[in-house]
Amino acid sequence: MVVLRKVVQVGATGNLGAAVLESLISTPSLEVTVLSREGSSSRPVRPEEVNVITADYGSVDSLSAAFQGADVVVVTVGASGLASQARMIEAAIRARVRRFIPSEFGADTLHEKARGLPVYRAKVETLNLLKAKAAEGLIEWTAVFGGPFLDWGLSRGLFGFEPAAADATFFDGGSTQVSTSRLTDIGQAIVGILQNPSKTANIPIYIQSTCTSQKQLLELAERTLGKKYKVTNVSTEQMEKAALEKMKQGDMSGMRAFLVRAIFAPDYGCNFTARLANDLVGVKELSPTDLAALVDETLRQTGQS
Incomplete structure (x- = not known):
């Protein structure tokens, strides 16, 4: 039976990151670690309730060491961190992480028109890489699309x-x-994915x-x-x-x-009304x-x- 219990969240500050962390640490079955960038002064809102570690986002070796023992990596970084996801994916594969949830959560970057917009280039490249690695059996992925917050x-x-x-x-x-989705519902969607690992592997999850x-x-x-x-x-x-x-x-x-x-x-x-996975x-x-x-x-x- 597939179990996704040990979670590393990358980027747990900011409006979305904090909301996702709240949902994760409020789920007793999950063991949550927060990964922050080396040198960053940002810390989770409730650091006393979660293990916080650091890594060099520019180093696959550093990221791989941080991901050791994790079942899933959840990425909630902002725009400035999106380009680091390719290294995170490689590091997760090295660390034998089972599932990778990339920083998506907004508009549908799988849509043929939306994915062509320059603002989504990094996200599209990340999903393409995840699909390729999943096809090789190296890692699973789930992308969450919730529209604007x-x-x-x-x-x-x-x-x-x-x-x-x-x-x-x-x-x-x-x-x-x-x-459109509340920040708390995005957090709930991620928890729901972890609680339904087989049904959510290698697919997009649309919510509202x-x-x-x-x-x-x-x-x-x-x-x-x-x-x-x-x-x-x-x-x-x-x-x-x-x-x-x-x-x-x-x-x-x-x-x-x-x-x-x-x-x-x-x-x-x-x-997303015709494609919802809310239930x-x-x-x-x-x-x-x-x-x-x-x-x-x-x-x-x-x-x-």
């Missing part, structure tokens, strides 16, 4: 509006139905806390904040073209436009009432309403 995104303007602003931006009309649109979220926000936003409509196609022109000039400041394109363009695959990994969808309450709570926590 719901609670975090509401407080950071990811859905086209911010609590304190007077203006909102709708991408491609604002009606695209998008799968809800499937909604910018228009629906803005209506809920206006109700909470007691105001109306002035809405501007923007084409994600035009955003992508402008970002590509910037790249040709060596200007990488338009990378966010590619993220917006992958999330809100209707034909870029960020509606398999224990993620419960929000009811309309629950979603309204989440929007209200999240926006009020920002202190702006």
